[in-house]
Amino acid sequence: MADTGCKVRSATIEDLAAVAEIYRPYVESTAISFEQEAPTSQQWRARFDNVVNAGLPFLVAEADGVVLGYAYCSPWRTRPAYRRSVESTIYLSGAARGRGLGGQLYTDLLEACREWGAHRVIGVVADSGDPSSLRLHTRLGFREVGRLTEVGHKFGRTWDTVLFEHRLG
Secondary structure, X not given: XXXXXXXXXXXXXXXXXXXXXXXXXXXXXXXXXXXXXXXXXXXXXXXXXXXXXXXXXXXXXEEOOEEEEEEEEEEXXXXXXXXXXXXXXXXXXXXXXXXXXXXXXXXXXXXXHHHHOOOEEEEEEEOOOOOHHHHHHHHOOOEXXXXXXEEEEXXXXXXXXXXXXXXXX
C-alpha cells in the first residue's frame, strides 16, 4: 500500500466537527449518502457514542493535525444472532481522495474489526455513478453479494445499492 503520510488513530469527541464537515458534501451534493440532511452535532455525538459503547472501532486519518477521513463500524442488525456482523462506513475529504488513504483507513478498520471479534463486515455502497467505492471494496477483498434495485430516492431519481461482504474469520 502506498505511503499516504497520514496517521490512522481512534477518533475522539473532538474529531466530530471535522467528521461532520467531511460528510456534509456527500449528503448535500451526492447520492453516495442516502441521507437527505447532514446530521447535527448532537446526532454525530449519538452515532459516535453508539459505536464506541458497543466497543466497535471509529477511526480517523489525519495529516499535520488535520482530519482527512474517517471510518467506523456499527452493528449490522440488532438481533443477537447478527452480533458478529458489522456494517462499515468510510468517507474521505475531497482533498484526500485518490491518494491511497481510503485503502489505508479501511485496512486499519478491518483489522480493528477482526480484533473486536467480527466475523463479517458488510459494505452497503450506493451505485451513484462514482465507481471509486465499488473498486475500493473489491480491491480490499470484499465480495459483491447482491444488489438492491431502486431502494434509494434522492435528487428526483432512484438509486441502487450494492451489497459487499468481507469475511474476517
